[in-house]
Amino acid sequence: MRLHIIIFLLISSNITISQNCSYTISGTVIDLHDFTKLENARVSILETNQEVLTNSEGQFMIKDLCKDNYTVEVSHAFCVNKSYKVEVNNNVVKEFQLEHHLEELNEIIIKGKTYSDKIKTNLETKISKDQLDRSSANSLGDVLNTISGVSSLNTGNTIVKPIINGLHSSRVVIMNDGIRMEDQDWGSEHAPNMDINTVDNITVIKGASALQYSGNAIGGIVITETSKTPVKDSLYGKTIVTSATNGRGGTLTSQLTKSFESGWYGKVQGSVKRFGDFTAPDYSLTNSGMFERSLSLRGGINRFSSGFDVSYSLYKVETGILRASHLGGAADQVRAINSGQPLVINDFSYNINAPSQDVTHHLAKIKGFKKFKNLGKLDFQYGFQQNNRLEFDVRRGDDKENPSLDLRLNTHTILLDLDSKISDTADLKLGVTGQYQTNFADPRTGVRRLIPDYDKYNVGIYGILNKQFSNKLLFEIGARFDYTYLDVLKFYRLSFWNSRDYNTIFQDIVIDGDFGNQVLANPKLNFYNPSATTGISYKFKDDYKLLFNYSLASRAPNPSELFSEGLHHSASRIELGDLQFNSETSHKLSLTLQSNKDTFSFTVNPYINFIRDFIIIEPIDVRQTIRGNFQVWEYRQTNAQLLGVDINSAFNLAENLTFNHQFSLVKGQDISRDEALISMPAASTTNAVIYNKKKLNNLYLKLQSDYVFEQNEFPNNNFEVFIPETETMETVDVSTPPSAYHLLSFNSSIDFNMNDKTSLTVGFDVSNIFNSSYQNYLNRLRYYADDLGRNYLINVKINY
Amino acid sequence: MKNLKFLTLAFLSLFCVTSCSDDDDVVPAPVNEEEVITTLIATLTPDGGGTAIVLKTQDLDGDGSDAPVVTVSGAFQANTVYNGVIKLLNETEDPAEDITEEVEDEDDEHQFFYTIGGGFNATTTYTSFDDDGDNLGTTFTLNTGAVSTGTLTFPLRHEPKKPNTGLVDAGGETDIEATFNVAIQ
Numbered sequence: 001m002r003l004h005i006i007i008f009l010l011i012s013s014n015i016t017i018s019q020n021c022s023y024t025i026s027g028t029v030i031d032l033h034d035f036t037k038l039e040n041a042r043v044s045i046l047e048t049n050q051e052v053l054t055n056s057e058g059q060f061m062i063k064d065l066c067k068d069n070y071t072v073e074v075s076h077a078f079c080v081n082k083s084y085k086v087e088v089n090n091n092v093v094k095e096f097q098l099e100h101h102l103e104e105l106n107e108i109i110i111k112g113k114t115y116s117d118k119i120k121t122n123l124e125t126k127i128s129k130d131q132l133d134r135s136s137a138n139s140l141g142d143v144l145n146t147i148s149g150v151s152s153l154n155t156g157n158t159i160v161k162p163i164i165n166g167l168h169s170s171r172v173v174i175m176n177d178g179i180r181m182e183d184q185d186w187g188s189e190h191a192p193n194m195d196i197n198t199v200d201n202i203t204v205i206k207g208a209s210a211l212q213y214s215g216n217a218i219g220g221i222v223i224t225e226t227s228k229t230p231v232k233d234s235l236y237g238k239t240i241v242t243s244a245t246n247g248r249g250g251t252l253t254s255q256l257t258k259s260f261e262s263g264w265y266g267k268v269q270g271s272v273k274r275f276g277d278f279t280a281p282d283y284s285l286t287n288s289g290m291f292e293r294s295l296s297l298r299g300g301i302n303r304f305s306s307g308f309d310v311s312y313s314l315y316k317v318e319t320g321i322l323r324a325s326h327l328g329g330a331a332d333q334v335r336a337i338n339s340g341q342p343l344v345i346n347d348f349s350y351n352i353n354a355p356s357q358d359v360t361h362h363l364a365k366i367k368g369f370k371k372f373k374n375l376g377k378l379d380f381q382y383g384f385q386q387n388n389r390l391e392f393d394v395r396r397g398d399d400k401e402n403p404s405l406d407l408r409l410n411t412h413t414i415l416l417d418l419d420s421k422i423s424d425t426a427d428l429k430l431g432v433t434g435q436y437q438t439n440f441a442d443p444r445t446g447v448r449r450l451i452p453d454y455d456k457y458n459v460g461i462y463g464i465l466n467k468q469f470s471n472k473l474l475f476e477i478g479a480r481f482d483y484t485y486l487d488v489l490k491f492y493r494l495s496f497w498n499s500r501d502y503n504t505i506f507q508d509i510v511i512d513g514d515f516g517n518q519v520l521a522n523p524k525l526n527f528y529n530p531s532a533t534t535g536i537s538y539k540f541k542d543d544y545k546l547l548f549n550y551s552l553a554s555r556a557p558n559p560s561e562l563f564s565e566g567l568h569h570s571a572s573r574i575e576l577g578d579l580q581f582n583s584e585t586s587h588k589l590s591l592t593l594q595s596n597k598d599t600f601s602f603t604v605n606p607y608i609n610f611i612r613d614f615i616i617i618e619p620i621d622v623r624q625t626i627r628g629n630f631q632v633w634e635y636r637q638t639n640a641q642l643l644g645v646d647i648n649s650a651f652n653l654a655e656n657l658t659f660n661h662q663f664s665l666v667k668g669q670d671i672s673r674d675e676a677l678i679s680m681p682a683a684s685t686t687n688a689v690i691y692n693k694k695k696l697n698n699l700y701l702k703l704q705s706d707y708v709f710e711q712n713e714f715p716n717n718n719f720e721v722f723i724p725e726t727e728t729m730e731t732v733d734v735s736t737p738p739s740a741y742h743l744l745s746f747n748s749s750i751d752f753n754m755n756d757k758t759s760l761t762v763g764f765d766v767s768n769i770f771n772s773s774y775q776n777y778l779n780r781l782r783y784y785a786d787d788l789g790r791n792y793l794i795n796v797k798i799n800y
Numbered sequence: 801m802k803n804l805k806f807l808t809l810a811f812l813s814l815f816c817v818t819s820c821s822d823d824d825d826v827v828p829a830p831v832n833e834e835e836v837i838t839t840l841i842a843t844l845t846p847d848g849g850g851t852a853i854v855l856k857t858q859d860l861d862g863d864g865s866d867a868p869v870v871t872v873s874g875a876f877q878a879n880t881v882y883n884g885v886i887k888l889l890n891e892t893e894d895p896a897e898d899i900t901e902e903v904e905d906e907d908d909e910h911q912f913f914y915t916i917g918g919g920f921n922a923t924t925t926y927t928s929f930d931d932d933g934d935n936l937g938t939t940f941t942l943n944t945g946a947v948s949t950g951t952l953t954f955p956l957r958h959e960p961k962k963p964n965t966g967l968v969d970a971g972g973e974t975d976i977e978a979t980f981n982v983a984i985q
Contacts, residue, residue: 328958328974343971394959394973396909397902399835446834453828491830495864515830516892517861567863574863624867626837626859628955628977724953724979725967727917 021066027094041076121535122209122549127202148662149646151681154779155189166666167219179383182411186560193361195294197253199224208553215480215531216555218586229265246791249275267298276350280786287323308368320352327572329628330721354392376420406442425468452490474537486525527556547592557581602649614640662686676713698751711737741774763795839889844882857978912937920950
């Protein structure tokens with residue numbers, strides 16, 4: 001490795017002072033690469049044993065020095081200590097630049113520029129490592145939920161899917177350490193299959209503007225990253241233990257990293273999370289427990305001009321689904337909704353019975369980079385993912401132990417990116433991505449395939465240019481093109497095939513054979529998806545920044561939208577897709593105004609998103625079957641408009657005391673039908689008072705209020721069903737959103753330094769302090785049970 | 801030189817992934833729903849002999865778009881005791897699978913109910929029970945009263961609360977629900 005510390009003498013002031021020992025050395029410590037001011041860098045003088053830490057502005061001052069030559073040592077987290085001779089014959093001011101791409105553990109650095117900007121003209125919101133450590137027991141969706149403009153689509157409280165600016169599922173792309181997650185994200189009860197304890201940083205971009213990742217993220221992109229390993233001989237780790245009363249469970253996560261001065265490193269991480277039945281304020285939520293395990297291994301070499309990294313991670317989760325939500329038809333639904341509490345309430349148990357999910361996700365990845373002098377930085381990645389999803393229903397006879405759904409999705413992804421500085425003021429990113437995906441639906445389930453067998457090929461190329469016109473003004477433009485080819489083998493029911501006229505439109509794709517009342521079809525579909533982005537970033541009055549971004553995104557329909565055809569047990573409804581769908585296209589305009597004053601900072605982010613051929617699923621009919629009546633939900637394409645604003649602000653009330661305010665609002669409209677879009681998040685506001693005193697063992701106290709308004713814009717999808725027992729027609733109210741609710745929560749933590757290398761953080765949290773009963777409009781189980789009651793949680797973290 | 805090697809390797813792998821992935825089209829096996837109940841046949845024979853009344857509902861495409869076909873062979877005699885037997889079939893398989901056997905094997909997890917509606921003047925009594933002595937209802941007796949018309953519904957509940965006082969507190973989910981328009985002459 002080359003030198004880590006370089007000293008520049010920038011200014012030497014000449015102030016004559018009498019010949020006593022009252023000289024000073026002062027200055028700042030900054031990052032060589034991006035000029036971030038480094039807090040808590042240690043500056044010491046060996047001869048006098050004086051030692052100081054830099055403040056939040058990276059500044060330091062050492063006083064009472066005589067006219068002499070001194071040895072100054074500058075160090076920062078995980079940099080190798082280096083010492084330099086400084087001659088003092090008057091007050092010396094110096095700027096120390098550290099080469100600093102090698103930190104871990106230190107939260108202050110995480111707030112700096114360890115992770116580069118993903119996009120320059122659209123708002124990106126980060127979740128720090130500290131916050132992730134506090135949320136060790138939560139899911140990715142729960143953590144993202146804390147960002148204004150991000151909400152979640154829940155199935156119970158353990159299956160949590162992120163919604164960004166009102167959009168979810170295939171419209172939200174999750175980049176897991178460089179690789180796009182392919183975990184069957186099309187289903188509304190399919191949560192992201194990753195453990196937040198494996199990542200160190202999360203960035204959310206609302207919208208599709210970061211084209212290097214994807215062109216179809218109409219909702220937004222969630223980027224998770226792991227921090228770089230220090231280039232020095234070191235062995236360090238972290239263990240977090242949490243324990244919670246609600247669900248009577250907790251998590252244990254531990255990681256250990258070994259690094260060498262040569263740049264080599266190795267890292268191992270593992271987590272276990274276990275919960276039994278959770279409780280609502282008035283009753284136990286039978287069969288809502290979960291059991292999650294994850295393991296990740298990583299190794300490689302990290303140098304300034306090149307590096308590579310090999311990693312493997314395994315994630316396995318078993319999730320129980322509220323027993324009372326498993327229904328046999330519309331009549332059961334009426335009973336369940338009208339009963340006021342779940343129809344099945346048993347004693348607490350850790351057992352996970354049907355209905356449940358058992359998902360395993362493997363991710364193996366190799367990536368490397370090389371910096372070329374005249375070309376820039378070239379990145380290469382290859383990733384293999386296997387996602388195996390088993391869904392268990394309440395079944396009968398020999399099938400009792402068999403899953404009703406068994407899908408295995410294999411994905412190979414390859415990426416090649418070039419990031420070059422084409423001039424002092426302009427950057428160009430170019431890249432090409434390739435993906436091959438194959439889905440296998442195991443027929444041994446004895447249930448017709450919900451998602452058919454298919455092969456999918458995707459190739460994408462992109463280019464993004466940004467140009468700095470002045471210190472204040474930056475312009476960005478990018479374009480991407482994706483080609484997708486889908487080769488599918490699907491059995492259709494003859495009755496559906498004929499009723500859709502597919503027998504005339506698609507007679508060419510039928511494969512000969514006698515399959516009883518089914519038809520085997522071989523659709524081969526091509527999708528061409530252009531996407532583009534352009535925007536400006538303008539800084540003014542020192543503290544203000546204005547971002548404007550336009551992005552065009554286009555998304556090919558997913559397998560669920562194209563091929564659904566049959567009863568979706570977990571939703572107790574019949575879902576029908578359409579083979580003739582084309583891609584949906586979004587035009588999003590987003591404006592961001594930011595101010596970063598010490599006493600008051602804010603971000604206001606209004607946006608509008610027009611989506612042509614937006615694919616939605618909604619009820620159209622009630623179908624009579626021998627099992628009873630079921631509501632039929634059909635996918636259709638329409639034109640939609642989403643209009644919203646996200647607000648974030650922070651006031652410094654007093655020293656160490658901050659008030660945070662968040663507000664988000666989104667209004668979704670089906671323009672073609674002039675009615676509200678279904679499942680749009682209700683407006684919500686979060687207000688918190690935070691006391692944080694660094695000097696007092698970093699004491700952190702937070703009292704937070706979350707208020708969720710009642711969603712008053714919704715389509716009426718209620719339907720009527722005949723109940724034989726009472727001989728009446730009953731209305732099944734599946735539309736009316738629940739009332740507004742207010743939750744209060746408390747978080748606290750305190751740090752203890754055990755010795756030089758070991759620190760302990762102890763946290764205590766209470767959520768839903770008043771044990772309020774409430775339902776969330778975007779929880780699919782809201783008809784059958786209340787949301788979670790009060791929870792006490794203890795979180796202990798040891799860094800070593 | 802080293803740079804060139806790196807680039808070449810990168811591009812080679814790209815080709816490998818896209819070209820290795822040509823899967824041959826193996827025709828997948830069709831799935832015939834194993835659990836589906838397509839048919840319910842309730843046969844009610846007069847106590848002491850006579851013409852049996854057969855109530856049948858058949859939905860061969862399961863949850864597909866075709867509605868069930870419901871037939872009633874005739875009207876009941878007034879003031880008569882009928883011995884009823886319910887049979888469940890999965891006719892998507894050949895030969896048809898008798899689902900009644902499965903229900904009887906798991907008798908503690910199933911129960912038939914008999915819902916009389918619309919003025920149909922009759923009463924029912926369970927004659928088959930599970931191992932705990934609770935109602936199962938695959939067989940029953942129907943006592944007809946005076947001349948009348950109405951409906952007779954057979955809901956089959958999976959995992960109901962047992963014992964129960966009727967559909968209201970039984971819980972569980974509906975596996976089948978067949979309603980017949982019936983008459984007493």
